[in-house]
Amino acid sequence: NNIVAIVGRPNVGKSTFFNRLIQRREAIVDSVSGVTRDRNYGKSEWNGKEFSVIDTGGYIKGSDDVFEAEIRRQVELAIDEADVIIFVVDVEEGITPMDDEVAKLLRKVTKPVLLAVNKVDNSMREKDAVEFYNLGLGEYYTIAGMNGSGTGELLDALVELLPEAVAPDENAVALPRFAVVGRPNAGKSSFINALIGEDRFVVTDIAGTTRDAIDTTYNRFGFEFNLVDTAGIRRKAKVKEDLEFYSVMRSVRAIEHSDICILVIDATRGFEGQDQSIFWLAEKNRKGVVILVNKWDLVEKDTMTTRDYERKIREELQPFTDVPILFVSALTKQRLLKALETAVDVFENRKQRIATSKLNETMLPIIENNPPPALKGKYVKIKFCMQLPTPTPQFVFFCNLPQYVKDPYKRFLENKMREIYNFEGVPIDIYFRQK
Ligand code: GDP
Secondary structure, eight states: OOEEEEEOOTTSSHHHHHHHHHHHHHHHHHHHHOSOOOSSEEEEEETTEEEEEEEGGGGOSSTTSOOHHHHHHHHHHHHHHOSEEEEEEETTTOOOHHHHHHHHHHHTOOSOEEEEEEOOOSHHHHHHGGGGGGGSSOOEEEOBTTTTBTHHHHHHHHHHHSOOOOOOOTTOOOOOEEEEEOSTTSSHHHHHHHHHOSOOOOOBOOTTOOOOOEEEEEEETTEEEEEEEOGGGOBOOSSHHHHHHHHHHHHHHHHHHOSEEEEEEETTTOSOHHHHHHHHHHHHTTOEEEEEEEOGGGSOTTTOOHHHHHHHHHHHHTTOOOOOEEEOBTTTTBTHHHHHHHHHHHHHHHHOOOOHHHHHHHHHHHHHHSOOOOBTTBOOOEEEEEEOSSSSOEEEEEESOGGGOOHHHHHHHHHHHHHHSOOTTOOOEEEEEEO
């Protein structure tokens, strides 16, 4: 999954260039999602190579008055996230101090940087463009974002730098669908906005705007995923009961529609009733779960350590305790990438398939050493096990007397499987059947 970032100071034509790259795709995304269009991200393709484009300029607020720190942030973002960076400058303006500043940062980068000199639409300006050698970034490409001239050459050079496209996987599965759930004010929107970088999850006043959940695709930190967007049912409630109702409604819809629930809890309040209900809702629906203890920046680290906090939560999760718990701050953006990574890991854990031979090799010796307890003088013999071809992990153990296997033994097997394989954050089912 290749990411190309476009950097440069405001008004050099980054957005025009960005739109040119993602034009076709964006139109499709728009009509499908029906929600606020994602200005900063898009997919593009050239010579059979697909890549995602980020317009980091979208991160700059109040673009008329950009500070060095913000430019620095923009470029650092690009450096962190992108495989290739396109630095756009403006031939009309020439090299500005800010261009120099950006170039200085980019010269230190090991990732490939392409310099695009924009607004070059006549031969006179071709000559003017020469001055951009002074940026110390080597060869440059002249483009005219408005009419698209020069973009072909630039894109040729760009895709040369990207790794070969892998052949489409016929078993390719859908992107992970994440639902960010939790009670009101836990920081769900803040988390989403911090992750997506756009204030799109906005409360709406319009009554009766109920609508089914809609997925929106994002590409962040190199991960592609869908976010379940329940904006349509995010109505502003007049009374507290309504608020609770909509909150639970939203959770139910979002959970049902997702693969993985990112449960955001408020660190200053703990893991309370409503959090627990949402957690069990996710578990009951066999969804993957990641718990984010948000607002960790507000917690006195002297009085409360992560270890204590985590232990307390895990007690409440019994018996499904194999769940990742992360301490984050949507405000300071602490561990956001880790949160996303973990959610993707849980998604992978949930869809893994364990080969029957491997499963039997690992589980049968354990069963032999710890057989189910005899019941009324009868012995249960488990001979064989396999994973079912279901969307969530389910396992069948074939035996002579399935009705004699009780819950504690089932839990024992589940725990063993969790020790051997990685099912962190994923509810699993174990059945016993007669062969
Ligand atoms: P939501 O209802 O779950 O979407 O919660 P919001 O995202 O609207 O956040 C509720 C309040 O908590 C807002 O005032 C946020 O500014 C604040 N908040 C959210 N995350 C954090 C955080 O990590 N640290 C701090 N200190 N405040 C936060």
